[in-house]
Amino acid sequence: MSRIAYFGPRGTFTEQAARLLAAGEELVPVETVRLAMTAVREGEADAACVPIENSVEGVVPATLDALSEASPLVAVAETILPIHFSVLTRPGTAQIRTVASHPHALAQVREWLEANLPGVHTVASSSTSAAAVGVLEGDFDAAVCAPVANEHYHLEVLATEVADVTDAATRFLLVRRPGELPEPTGADRTSVVAAAANRTGTLAELLTELAGRGINLTRLDARPTRSNFGEYRFFIDFEGHVAEPRVLDALTALRRHCRTLRFLGSHPRADGTRNTIEAGFGNDDFVEAAVWADAVRKGDMA
Ligand SMILES: O=C(O)C(=O)Cc1ccccc1
Numbered sequence: 001m002s003r004i005a006y007f008g009p010r011g012t013f014t015e016q017a018a019r020l021l022a023a024g025e026e027l028v029p030v031e032t033v034r035l036a037m038t039a040v041r042e043g044e045a046d047a048a049c050v051p052i053e054n055s056v057e058g059v060v061p062a063t064l065d066a067l068s069e070a071s072p073l074v075a076v077a078e079t080i081l082p083i084h085f086s087v088l089t090r091p092g093t094a095q096i097r098t099v100a101s102h103p104h105a106l107a108q109v110r111e112w113l114e115a116n117l118p119g120v121h122t123v124a125s126s127s128t129s130a131a132a133v134g135v136l137e138g139d140f141d142a143a144v145c146a147p148v149a150n151e152h153y154h155l156e157v158l159a160t161e162v163a164d165v166t167d168a169a170t171r172f173l174l175v176r177r178p179g180e181l182p183e184p185t186g187a188d189r190t191s192v193v194a195a196a197a198n199r200t201g202t203l204a205e206l207l208t209e210l211a212g213r214g215i216n217l218t219r220l221d222a223r224p225t226r227s228n229f230g231e232y233r234f235f236i237d238f239e240g241h242v243a244e245p246r247v248l249d250a251l252t253a254l255r256r257h258c259r260t261l262r263f264l265g266s267h268p269r270a271d272g273t274r275n276t277i278e279a280g281f282g283n284d285d286f287v288e289a290a291v292w293a294d295a296v297r298k299g300d301m302a
Helices: 013-021 033-041 061-068 103-107 110-116 128-136 149-153 202-211 245-257 283-298
Strands: 003-007 026-030 047-054 074-082 085-089 098-101 121-124 142-145 156-162 169-176 188-196 217-224 232-239 258-268
Touching: 003 013, 003 033, 013 026, 013 047, 013 074, 013 169, 026 033, 033 047, 033 061, 033 169, 047 061, 061 188, 061 217, 061 232, 061 258, 085 128, 085 149, 098 103, 098 128, 103 110, 103 121, 103 142, 110 156, 128 142, 128 149, 142 149, 188 202, 188 245, 202 217, 202 232, 202 245, 245 258, 245 283
Parallel strands: 003 026, 003 047, 074 258, 098 121, 098 142
Antiparallel strands: 047 169, 074 169, 085 142, 085 156, 188 232, 188 258, 217 232
């Protein structure tokens, strides 16, 4: 049985995602996203399940930062969960003055709180279930949690299915130490983090290399390098698998433009969207063109 570290404590949305991505494996809650990845880096866990992006609030910065630091990790699988919340309180609570949750969760229930708990004081916690623990311990009056939270904490349920934005969703990754890659499926996502040279047009150069090979981007985010003010790393997700020649060709080109380029994995997409392949960019097109170019170089051209 594999050991899977997940962003905890028990009862987070990430636990729900880990149950799907690593069914039947040993799931181990870890206090922060970064420590979940450290457990994998140090060999204490075989993989980590972490949130990466939310359809309402965007990326989870802690996940991007932890993916770009220390030794490389690669994403091998993903899942997307619909997000709605349960609001939990201690049994017998007469008045709710404080409500805690992960900042992404608080941002997604602001209207509900204004309408149902006007004037309540909101407190950011490290995760949704850390807020439930805080309620149990008397630190806050209520917590905005994942539906799975109450399997563990047995609090009073004030409301379920709470969400200002219907159809909100969060994507989660399963990351491992580098090794054998998942097989290409035709509906894959490849991720990299690029530290481009700090000069005019470098981001445009990177994007042109991808666009010029008909590669469709699925996400682009910038995070500060933390070392030099104004310097950024670019997190780029795009359609396709590194086993496909147009993707490998693009990565090789990106490498030439970057101070550092970290490969963050190629894995099947949870939504099953097939890779877009423009005319002339299929695997066979690259093979035929390479055979032709080789013949030209050898002087074998008919
Ligand atoms: O705190 C959690 O439960 C998480 O897994 C992070 C999160 C927070 C809000 C929405 C989706 C995921």
